[in-house]
Amino acid sequence: MRPGAQELPGSALVADALRVMQGAEIGLVVIADDAGRPVGVVSKTDVLSHVAAHGSLEAPLSSIVSRSLLTVAADRPLAAALREMADEGVHHLVVRERDRVVGVLGAWDVVRAVAEGRLELARGDAKIVPSRSGPGT
Secondary structure (H helix, E strand, O other), X not given: OXXXXXXXXXXXXXHHHHHHHHHHOOOEEEEEOOOOOEEEEEEHHHHHHHHHHHOOOXXXXXXXXXXXXXXXXXXXXXXXXXXXXXXXXXXXXXXXXOOEEEEEEEHHHHHHHHHOOOEEEEOOEEEEOOOOOOOOO
């Protein structure tokens, strides 16, 4: 998971989301209502689809936001979160502790962790690999 999440209000423009995603090197922003509660997400794919269909970056994010906010509790096992991503056909889950957004779990974050040897996946299970330090490592 990437700690923290980039949040924007629904009144922000598609161009704003694209700038935030590019600047933070992320693929998703969380959209918050006027009270600051997360209500949806906008991904790079959402932005590309909108631009392809309408040719404009000037629309408010509220017009392209995903209405179903998929979240996962921070203490939920990784294997269960990955299963939910697969079942829902999404690349990101918003990670929460109670009602507070604490990060975003992206499919590429998991792939990177496996490739770097920080995470091992086995059928139905995942475990974080302890850091190896010392001579010869």
